[in-house]
Amino acid sequence: MDISVIKKESSNVVTITGRLDSITSSVLEERVSQYTTSPEGDIIMDFSGLEYISSAGLRVLLNISKVMQKHACNFSICNAQDHVREVFEISGFDMIIPMYNSIEECCSRGK
Amino acid sequence: MTKNKNYKSDDRNLDWNRTMEFKIANSSRGLGKLREFLERATYSWNLPAKTLLELNLVLEELCANHVEHSGAPEAGYIEIALALDDEKCLTVTLKDSGPPFNPVEVPPPDITLPIEQRSAGGLGLHFVRHYTDSLTYSRDNNKNVVTMTKRIKGK
Secondary structure, eight states: OEEEEEEETTEEEEEEEEEESTTTHHHHHHHHHHHHSSOSSEEEEEOTTEEEEOHHHHHHHHHHHHHHHHTTOOEEEEOOOHHHHHHHHHHTGGGTSOEESSHHHHHHTTO | OHHHHHHHHHHHHHHHOOEEEEEEESSHHHHHHHHHHHHHHHHHTTOOHHHHHHHHHHHHHHHHHHHHHSSOTTSOEEEEEEEEOTTSEEEEEEEEOSSOOOGGGSOOOOTTSOGGGOOSTTHHHHHHHHTOSEEEEEEETTEEEEEEEEEOOOO
């Protein structure tokens, strides 16, 4: 799994490539913690390169989502591939983490 | 044309062996090996890519559960057997010698709760149920035996 973070307007865009599973989820948790401990902006995750996600990955995303909500910041996901989107739908996570088809759509939300 | 014919006969040879058994260490290192084994099986049996993803998810969730809860992670293995029949039905069997744990009895999570009340607990088995057609459990010779069937769609 590769993670890169770039700043876009007031958001941190986190691009995840590869697999988010029992092995790699703690790496994401640690990498993103600097943007969640006292968040200064929204977090957008770009999942275009994410091939696979399991419940261990969802657990980390749920924690991020809860912390961001506490700080009144947004957390959203864009560009999820079909299989990953299906896992979100089966678990009801598509109802608690907003999902968009592009980064632009993510950024323009609520404006 | 000849090339095509050869390819077909190769394909049939690869399909000939429709059972596969492997074991992974009861550790996160073992979990890392899971995908490698599954890729080998799905490649040689010519299964759809979507089936590999679903099978990977089902087995990761069951094995990760076991690694997390078995208490003695340094000892033991999880034995996994895959068998594909002529009706395109895959039977997957998992055996481990950990303490008794029946995944069939775990209640499904409430996936409609608002975010504050949501937890990731139970989601793994929720995926297992969703992506399999049957799920049974038995305790046999001090081992947990979980058997699943999954119909292969598409091909």
